[in-house]
Amino acid sequence: MSQFLLPDLGEGLEEAQLVQWLVQVGESVTLNQPLCQVETAKALVDIPSPFAGTVEKLHAAPGDTIEVGKPLITIAEAGATAASASATSASANEDGHGPVLVGYGTEGPAQTFTRRRRTSSATSSATPPQASAAATDALSAPPSPAHGGGAGGGGASASPLVRKMAQERGIDLTTIKGTGPGGRIRVEDLELALKAATSALPSSAHGDSRRALTEGEASHRLAEEAEKRSEGAGGGGLAPDEERISTVGLRKAIAARMMKAATTIPHFTEYSLFDASALVALRERLRGSSGFGEQKLTYLPFFVRALVEAVRAYPVMNSRWDEEGNAIVIKHSIHVGIATDTARGLLVPVIRDAHTLTLAQIAAEANRLITLAREGKIEAKSLTGSTITITNVGAAGPVDTGAPLINPPEACVVGFGALKPRPTVVGESVQVRPGAWISISCDHRIVDGATAAQFMGALVQHLEQPEGLA
């Protein structure tokens, strides 16, 4: 029986997400038969079978993130086939470590040359008996290990970081079983030991403590435990009421992008309500007219057109901040990103050269891109290169408006809220008219509030007097 460990499919990749299995348990497979599809940070990849035989076990489910070097599939090999040569090389031993990675590999037991460990008595003698201070106070002292050998554990194999962490936490590394290469103790092992120590604490605290817990100390302890639990969740352990969602691929990319937007771009947001009476009438008139025919005509193409016209008047809104040159780079082409909710998460397909397109062309392109994005068929190049972005904050629910985050490295994002009947002051009276909120978030390095307000004025004007958009 041979285990196939997930190899590094690019250069220096650490994980991949399983997209789908192409085989099932009990199925017989031939050498090089496609087993599954995985998505790495670089590409969608078919994995061919390194063995011929019968599938014994699938070690992951679609959507799971698998670390490089961890088991992917177990195959019972068919007799002494020619393929068995490969089995010896790629298969893992019991520990799950095998020479599966060429060049970047996990260190396997087959490795003849292991680095000699430095058994430095110096390390342990030089280690201050740091646990002793803690030991006087049972509250902050993890149980017995700290009282054993020197904290830090000079004899065990661990990185300087792990040694430092062990010292700080008063843990003896010699009491921990390392799961890293050659039994090296990893941060995860230390955290696991710490968690075990924490959960064992209440009884030991009661037994050893020479004084009762004060109420404050007890609640502090509880909070600390809760915190450790949640840290533990990050490392792999979960509380019974928690669910872990892995974030490879799109979700990870969104997370990184939004973190960049929120932490590196100084945002400000402005809001305005516009009267959509004329826009509603224009859309009704155009629907089914010759230029549009059967095509679906939403308000989005009008928003794009109005945005293009407003950008023409205020080109600085269509720009990016050049970090290195401390300069503003204005783009003369207007590529409008359309924030689109899909089953995979937020995608931003791009209507390229929107300034050269008619309303009908924009409608057709937007429909095409959004459909492809929702079907998961959009090409990567249609998802890059936007210069300004529209988000329809009212599309997914009863949302009037919001403060959108900029799509880096752009200067501006425009949000449109739900278009619905609203009390509108007309002259001296209040009338019910269709309207929607516009919100624009800008990069304050590039644009000041007054410019944004003028840009907003232009947007509102084009949407309230929309004849020029068609």
Next chain:
Amino acid sequence: MAKALDTKDAREAKPPRGSADSSNNSGDSIAAMLDANGVLTAEAERAANISDEELRTLYRLMVVSRRLDQEGLNLQRQGELGLWGPYAGHEAAQVGAAMAMAPTDWIFPYYRDFAMAVCRGIDPGAIMTIFRGLTHGAWNPNEYRFAPFIIPVGTQVPHAVGFALGCKLDHDDTAVLVGFGEGATSTGDWHEAMNFAAVFNVPLVFLCENNQWAISVPMRQQVSGRIADRAAGYGFPGVRVDGTDVLTVYAVVRAAADRARRGEGPYLVEALTYRTQAHTTSDDPTRYRTEADVEPWKSKDPIRRCAERLQARNAFDDAFAQAVSEEAEQRALAMRQHLLSAQTPHPASAFDLVFANPPESLLREKAEFIEALEPERGE
């Protein structure tokens, strides 16, 4: 060097090249072999007198190479290779050019010229060990007259020029072939090599395997005009050929090598093809091109085109195709077995590869390194 300078001086007495009457030089007799699409004309095909058996050999080598390429990809996906650079689409250029050279000629390949190495009889399993990180070069270049794969872009081109100059100074009739991609033509090395090759009139065939992509950079962002036309700027002829037609590449490179052997100097062959796969296994081509971009080139598949040529000659049948396909399977399996049973070299062998007589300090470092690697006592 003095000899070379003499030769140059002698040539300077002749009318300069690249002038209006350059059509007289024999380079154009090669250009005349081709139609407007860069394909061998029927007349030139007859004149080239390439037998059915020769063409069947080219077909066989292309099919084997394609299968080995697929196995390389499989092995990388199975964690057995650090990296693989697919060469599907290059078979006609590589097999055609390598087989056009005489066995005594030299070839200077670039990293994607795997099929050329196969044509030279080097064991594919041995070549693969390079991509497993077991060796820097898996064959003795002198034995196969095949220089090592060169990973840095374009540096093999001046190597080849220097080597060809040596051949010329030795007064033997060796010709040299150097392979490179169109991306390499953007490097300074390439331009220096082109210039020197012309100035010293060396017996060298430049083969540009123009697959239209330098990783993600398209040809139009690399080159204005045609690469073949650049040779004229250095004073020698060049031609663009259909790089998906093995017969054309074979005939043209053979003519260019013969020309070089006659002392008529370098020649540039631009074999236009398409990289249908990723640049390497670390590349995702969907980020910069679409399936629609690749589609037209699938109909120009080198293997299919060669089969069509054989069919036109009534030299292709199912039994032949079946036998070739079986041979390809067997060689792929043999390559896999060779690779997976290859020994990992001792890490300290890295100290042995630079100096013939290593200095004391290096030997000391090597000893310390070996000591540091010793397995821990008691384990």
